[in-house]
Amino acid sequence: MAPTTRTCVSPFLDPGPRTKANSLAIVQLSRDNLLPVYLQVPNGEHDGYAEGAVVNTRYGSFPHSTMLDVPWGSQIRASKVDTGSRGRKRKREADDQACREATAVSEKDEEPSAAGADRDGAAAVKQAVADSSGFVHILPPTPELWTTSLPHRTQVVYTPDYSYILHRIRARPGSTLIEAGAGSGSFTHAAVRAVYNGYPAEGQRKGKVFSFEFHEQRYQKMKKELSDHGLEGLVQLTHRDVYSGGFLVDGKSPEADAVFLDLPAPWEALPHLSRRRPQDMADTDGAAAGNGQQSWVSPLNPRKSVYICTFSPCIEQVTRTVSAMRRLGWVDIDMVEIANRKLHASRDRVGLNLNFDRGVNNSPRDVEEALARLAEIEARSREQAAKPRDADADEDMDLADEVGAPAKGNEARNGEHAPSTEETSTATAPWMEGRLITRGEPEIKSHTSYLVFAVLPMEWTEQDEAAAAAKYPVGKEQKVIGAIDKAARKQERRELLQKQQGGASRKARRKERDEKLGEISG
Secondary structure (H helix, E strand, C coil): CCCCCCCCCCCCCCCCCEEECCCCCEEEECEEEEEEEECCCCCCCCCCCCCEEEEEECCCEEHHHHHCCCCCCCCEEEECCCHHHHHHHHHHHHHHHHHHHHHHHHCCCCCCHHHHHHHHHHCCCCCCCCHHHHHHHEEECHHHHHHHHCCCCCCCCCCCHHHHHHHCCHHHHHHEEEEECCCCCCHHHHHHHHHHHCCCCCCCCEEEEEEEEHHHHHHHHHHHHHHHCCCCCCCEEECCCCCCCCCCCCCECCCCCCCCCECHHHHHHHCCCCCCCCHHHHCCCHHHHHHHHHCCCCEEECCCEEEEEEEEEHHHHHHHHHHHHHHHHCCCEECCCCCCCCCCEEEEEEEECCCCCCEECCCCCHHHHHHHHHHHHHHHHHHHHHCCCCCCHHCCCCCCHHHCCCCCCCCHHHHCCCCCCHHEEEHHHHHHEEEEEEEEECCCCCCEEEEEEEEEECCHHHHHHHHHHHCCCCCCCCCCCCCCHHHHHCCCCCCHHHHHHHHHHHHHHHHHHHHHHHHHHH
């Protein structure tokens, strides 16, 4: 039987230049408000809308027909949709049911005209009419956008965390990765993109993610999402408790190159991630202990070093995890905490002479401007007090204060004329005025957890030692930095011995000469 080839690639891996029907798209309502939508082909009335499936937002209504076959990143205008008929939908259901029962007998007679009925149903779809305001943008699905918009079933691993994790565990195209604790699937989608190098055919090894989830409902929802996203060939999801069941798939080893554990107690799953059966596991499992080491199958790649990362929110969990790693032979153990923060850069425009500009803090920029404004107000007060009061003058003065018109005594500091808004805008561009400041985002989208990294080296057997000794013989290195030449080494030892003997003879002659000089002087 020939292996089946997949014709449709996941939109997360190759979305194409335009939107497609029956595929996932991300609708961007605002900078931080994203909505995942599965686009549908309009086929008659849907949920009471004559335009077919409709996405309702606070920015307007958007039929799916307006979002199909458009370039990614396009701006979609809102449409005029009749929302009043949806309230009468349920009232019509009883009458529609009676009509369907009455016409059920004549269905066979209408079979020859099924094609015409389909054409009539397609023609019955109402054409969307653009509204006067409201728009959204439609974006292709990526792991980053999916992390922001996915339905939360558990606390998710955000982009700052999983990007660093995938870098440290060396996830690359063609790697095999084990993930325990699929949760909402944020890390799963990012890991698939990191290891993807094609859909595997029968008997072929490609980059793949072996994901494990203990919770039944989360497992079912995750399985449906992977199927809808076209990732079922790249992610093998298993419903299992890895604490007791381990990481084998269908009794075979995944031969993983990288491991990510998002578990409450990762130290209980670590004994299954070993090259050989741990002693404590052999003692607890009597049947396996009786079979010996031959029954043990490691889920790790025996030909490479394996990199692992555990995700724990408490330092007590980190302590127990590190202790278990040391007992099981993991090395290069390191703990990292990621604190990611976005900064928003803008210009702070402050001044009393910028009354009509947007984004301006209408307050004195310094003490001198405040004193000048106070002096101006006092001068105007004295001028108004010296004039005879009448109603018209009071109204004009109040109107001038409300409008914010500059007074004739509005001089700049040190008696100079203060530049008006028009003069300032001609000299400097508005976006270049004011001080450049940065503000941090109010909410940091990142986990406050600890990441523990470690490496399990490849097991070095006697055959590997013999092969390495044959390839790199000790004592016969030539043309290599740091090579050892036995003849040269013997010569060096001979010269060193001669120097030592010569030094001793010189000392003896010097002692003999000193003794003779002592006898002569005596």
